[in-house]
Amino acid sequence: MNNNKLLIAKANDWARQVLKKQECNFYDFFDPASQEQIADIIKEYNTLGFSFYGGYEYAERKMLSIYPKEEMPEEREFKISILGFSNTQAITHRDVLGALMGLGINREKTGDILFNEDRAYIYLKENIADYVMMHLNRIGNHEVSLNKCNHTDVIMKEPEGKELNIIVASMRADGIISAAFKMSRSLSQQYIKGERVKVNHQLLIKQMKELKKGDIVSIRGKGRIEIIKENGNTKKGNIKLAVKRYV
Numbered sequence: 001m002n003n004n005k006l007l008i009a010k011a012n013d014w015a016r017q018v019l020k021k022q023e024c025n026f027y028d029f030f031d032p033a034s035q036e037q038i039a040d041i042i043k044e045y046n047t048l049g050f051s052f053y054g055g056y057e058y059a060e061r062k063m064l065s066i067y068p069k070e071e072m073p074e075e076r077e078f079k080i081s082i083l084g085f086s087n088t089q090a091i092t093h094r095d096v097l098g099a100l101m102g103l104g105i106n107r108e109k110t111g112d113i114l115f116n117e118d119r120a121y122i123y124l125k126e127n128i129a130d131y132v133m134m135h136l137n138r139i140g141n142h143e144v145s146l147n148k149c150n151h152t153d154v155i156m157k158e159p160e161g162k163e164l165n166i167i168v169a170s171m172r173a174d175g176i177i178s179a180a181f182k183m184s185r186s187l188s189q190q191y192i193k194g195e196r197v198k199v200n201h202q203l204l205i206k207q208m209k210e211l212k213k214g215d216i217v218s219i220r221g222k223g224r225i226e227i228i229k230e231n232g233n234t235k236k237g238n239i240k241l242a243v244k245r246y247v
Contacts, residue, residue, distance in 0.1 A: 007034060011041040014066055015048055024067035026078060028108035028125070029054070031061055032216070033201040042066060054111045055080040055123045056154065061111040063125075080111065081129035082149040083136075087120040095140040096122060103135055114154070121154050122146075161246040163228065167238050173199065174207040177217060180225045180243050196220040 018025055030038065035052050042050040049069045052062035055078070063078050096113050100122075111123030124132065133146045166179040177188040177197065189207050191197050197204040198218045199211065211217070211227060218224035224246050231240040 004037065007037055008041060011038045014064075015042055015045045018048060018066045018068065019045065022068050024065060024071055024073050024077075026073075027064040027066070029061045029063050029111045029123075030108070031201050035062060035064075036200060038064060053078045053080075055082065055151065056112075059112050059123070061123075063111065079126035081124055081126045082151065082154060083122045083124065083129060083133060083146045084119055084149040084153070085139075085144040085146050087115060087118060089142040091120065091139050091142055091144075096120065099136055099139040100132070103132065105132065116154070121149065161226075161244040163242060163244050165231070166241050166243060167234060168241060169238055171210045171212065171239065172207070173197070173204060173209045173211055173217070176211055176225075176227070176241070176243075177219070179241075180217075180245060181219065181222055191219055191222075 014025065014027060030052070039050065042048055047069055048066060049072055050064065050066045051072060052064055053075050054060065054062035063080060065073050065078065067073060093113050093115070097107070100110060101107075105124075105128065109125050109128055113123070114121045122132070129148065133148070136146060137143060164180060166176070168175045168179050174185060174188045174192060177183070177191070178185045181188070192204055192207045195203060196219055199209065200216055201218075204217075213227050213229055216224060216226045226244045226246070228242040228244055231242055233239055
């Protein structure tokens with residue numbers, strides 16, 4: 001069974017559990033692409049609701065909650081801990097992931113890993129926080145000392161970006177990439193064919209794919225954009241888009 005089918009099967013199992021017990025349940029952390037897949041499944045259950053929360057406003061990886069409708073949990077009910085450590089030795093995101101995997105911690109048990117000036121923060125499920133604190137004392141070649149942080153201790157700015165207004169003939173991915181990244185249409189198609197483009201964290205295969213408001217497009221080595229809104233059409237019938245390009 002491939003990963004997509006496995007996730008669909010799990011989401012259906014979780015939904016049936018909540019239907020049976022009629023109580024709110026919390027699950028693992030998921031990336032944006034998996035969140036979208038799970039949402040599509042849970043929406044089919046008319047008496048259930050779902051929400052995702054990653055511990056802070058701009059989180060990408062978020063914990064799932066499924067609940068009987070009208071019983072949506074508050075953010076404080078998500079059992080998320082934050083472990084912080086001083087990072088003056090240029091420890092990277094990959095270093096932290098490798099150290100956690102070395103402890104047998106699956107990626108689904110952890111949320112975002114953030115770096116803020118000289119501090120780093122690991123968002124993770126509350127029930128493994130003590131274990132990680134006790135055993136994670138080295139990341140890469142550097143010794144670290146972890147401590148638990150309050151959510152108010154972590155001040156994260158909104159990701160920096162610049163809003164751009166572009167004009168495209170259609171909502172096709174290759175045309176939007178061309179306009180937003182200021183490159184030729186043929187070069188945008190080369191990036192897609194070279195498997196360097198993702199839409200909502202999933203590899204983009206078809207250059208003719210239609211995009212929509214809220215989609216996030218990333219190009220390896222070039223950055224990412226988010227489609228903010230459509231601003232109507234030009235006199236020639238082209239589409240005016242507002243996009244945010246992140247630096």
